[in-house]
Amino acid sequence: MKIDRAEARRIADLAHLEFDDAGLDRMAAEMTKILTYIDQLREVDVEGFEERERHVTPMREDEPRPSVDREVALNAREQVARNAPAWRDGFFVVPKVIGGD
Amino acid sequence: MTDLLDLPWTEGRADVSPREYVDACLRAIEARDEKVHAFLHVNADADAAALPIAIKDNIVARNMPTTCGSQILRDFVSPFDATVVERLRASGASIVGKTNLDEFAMGSSTEHSAFGPARNPWDLSRVAGGSSGGSAAAVAARMVPAALGSETGGSVRQPAALCGVVGFKPTYGRVSRWGLVAFASGLDQIGVVTKTVRDCAEVFGIIAGHDPRDSTSSTHDVDDYAADVSAGVKGLRFGIVREAVEQLGGEVRANFDAAVDVLRRGGAIIEEASVPSIGYAIAIYYIVANAEASANLSRFDGVRYGHRSERARTLDEVYFDSRGEGFGAEVKRRIMLGTFALSSGYYDAYYGRAQRVRAKLRHEFEEAFRSFDYLVTPTSPEAAFPIGAKTEDPLAMYLNDVFTAPANLVGTPAIAVPSGFNAEGLPLSLQIMGPHFGERALFRAAGFFENETGYWKKAPLST
Structure with missing residues (x-):
């Protein structure tokens, strides 16, 4: 499978990754090499083997319950704030997404 | 004089106070880690504990950094403990530090750590393996008696092999991943690195078990995993995976053949097995x-x-x-x-x-385990390679996991146990794989092999 710059750009946009042109060309070349290796999977006879066979994650009952203990939860807000890149009045701050220019 | 940290944990802990044990680890880290770089964070205030342990820096511990070896998380501090950390603390363990890893556990050499590679204690110019290279190097260099790593495609067993220590991946679902930063959720599993098989079985017993916070975690009963480590291998059936070893030559092949002979002399039944895919x-x-x-x-x-x-x-x-x-x-x-x-x-x-x-591969493993108690291969196709040798060739790096990745894809447990040294004095390793939830039997086979060979007793010269 050959990945060119335009295809690499399409994937980078889907993945929310920023690359310059040189970086994108390098990535396209590396992906081509790796996908060429992976293409050997095309030769395998997979008749009778299904994609989803037994790879289903079991779900718990949809009942609300605490996932951490009370003491941790009480201190968590302060630590969440400390880990946040921008935080004000109990909210994460991001650049304006509506209106403006 | 034998240093405390040269002893297995299960023997050393009897003769030393919990404070002395933790302090011995902190001193060893202070003395050796500048060269090895196994740690990204050292907990200088670690509580006294009968089990000082290091954990890979993609497993969260409360109020400690969790960087995942990435710039993107370089300042992150976790508000909570992973389930494995909760369980360790409840059994009297203390977290002495967080170990180096390939960024987000993606790699086979720890060279993809944003904070610089871990180095192999047997030769500081070589890689420690990866992605749990820091955990393997920390145990190999006698800085801690045990460490946790994580596996997605061999990230505990391969670095353990390259560093000459025991590395173990449990059955998928046997250990809770709550608090393990997710890489590939259908494959991820937390594993254990120790010097000896008994130590590994004991530490595994602490972290194994159901956790409602990880919906893939199994309700299967937890076993007494160390119960059979001295029971021998007489009459047990080992399959050599033909398709894995037929093209293998040189020192790794010779070492593997010698390892199989050890099992054979112990009364094991050795035959060729086939896993075509x-x-x-x-x-x-x-x-x-x-x-x-x-x-x-x-x-x-x-x-x-x-x-x-x-x-x-x-x-x-x-x-x-x-x-x-x-x-x-x-x-x-x-x-x-x-x-x-x-x-x-x-x-x-x-x-x-x-x-x-993958479904076909799983089917082939199930078929093979109808005829065999174990499947064996080398753990890694080569000994530790020089730092920088594969960083420009991602595919060459990926192929280092050729023997370890299958067990992750099919969800079965597997253990890497030291099997000697090559001509340059670098460790080699035998991999033993078992069927789902066959951990106790795995420790039995690995325990026999270790007892017959005793390679764990040799410590790296550079420490």
């Missing part, structure tokens, strides 16, 4: 693991935690620039491959097909 494991792995990684790593968006680009002026720039600056080259490569494999027009040909070949 095992050679496709790396190709399957780099689709399935990367596809899941591309979804899991979408959470690092510069909004709630982690690095945010200072030049971002719009929300899109927050996403693109924060991820572009925060992730290293290997992580981006894998996100790109995974995104491609899941993207419209390619899903069936790549992700769908990889899952179908």
Whole structure:
């Protein structure tokens, strides 16, 4: 499978990754090499083997319950704030997404 | 004089106070880690404990950093303990530090750590393996008696092999991943690194068991995993995976043949086994693991935690620039491959097909385990390679996991146990694989092999 710059750009946009042109060309070349290796999977006879066979994650009952203990939860807000890149009045701050220019 | 940290944990802990044990570890880290770089964070205030332990820096511990070896999380401090950390603390263990790893556990050499590679204690110019290279190097260099790592495609067993220590991956679902930063959720499992098999079985017994916070965690009963480590291998059936070893030559082949002879002399029945699709494991792995990684790593968006680009002026720039600056080259490569494999027009040909070949591989393993109690291969196709040897060739790096990735894809347990040294004095390793939930029997076989050979007793010269 050959990945060119335009295809690499399409994937980078889907993945929310920023690359310059040189970086994108390098990535396209590396992906081509790796996908060429992976293409050997095309030769395998997979008749009778299904994609989803037994790879289903079991779900718990949809009942609300605490996932951490009370003491941790009480201190968590302060630590969440400390880990946040921008935080004000109990909210994460991001650049304006509506209106403006 | 034998240093406390040269002893197995199960023997050493009897003769020493918990305070002395932890202090001995902290002193050893102080003395040796400047060269080895096994640790990203050392807990100088570690509580006294009968089990001082290091954990890979993608497993969270309360009020300690969790960087995942990435710039994107360089300042992150966890508000809570992973389930494995809770269990360790409850059994009297103390976390003495967080170990170095390939960024987000993606790699086979720890060279993809954003904070510099861990080095192999047997030869500091060589890699420690990866991605749990820091955990393996910390145990090998006698800085801690045990460490936790994580596995997605061999990330505990391969570095353990390259560092000459025991590395173990449990059955998928046997250990809770709550608090393990997700890489590929359908493959990830927490594993154990120790000097000896008995130590490994004992530590595993602490962390194993059901946890409602990880919906894939098994309700299967926890066993007495160390019960049979001295029971021998007489009459047990070992299958040599033909397709894995037939093209192998040189020192790794000779060492593997000698290891099999040790089992044979112990009364084991040795025959050839066949797993025809095992050679496709790396190709399957780099689709399935990367596809899941591309979804899991979408959470690092510069909004709630982690690095945010200072030049971002719009929300899109927050996403693109924060991820572009925060992730290293290997992580981006894998996100790109995974995104491609899941993207419209390619899903069936790549992700769908990889899952179908994986189903076939699983079927072949199940068939093989009808005839055999164990399947054996070398753990790694080569001894520790020089730092820098494979960083420009991602595919060559990936192929280092050729013997370890199959067990992750089929969800079975496997253990790496030291099997001697090559001509340059670098460790080699035997891998023993068992059927789902066959951990106790795995420790039995590995325990026999270790007892007959005793390679763990040799410590790296550079310590």
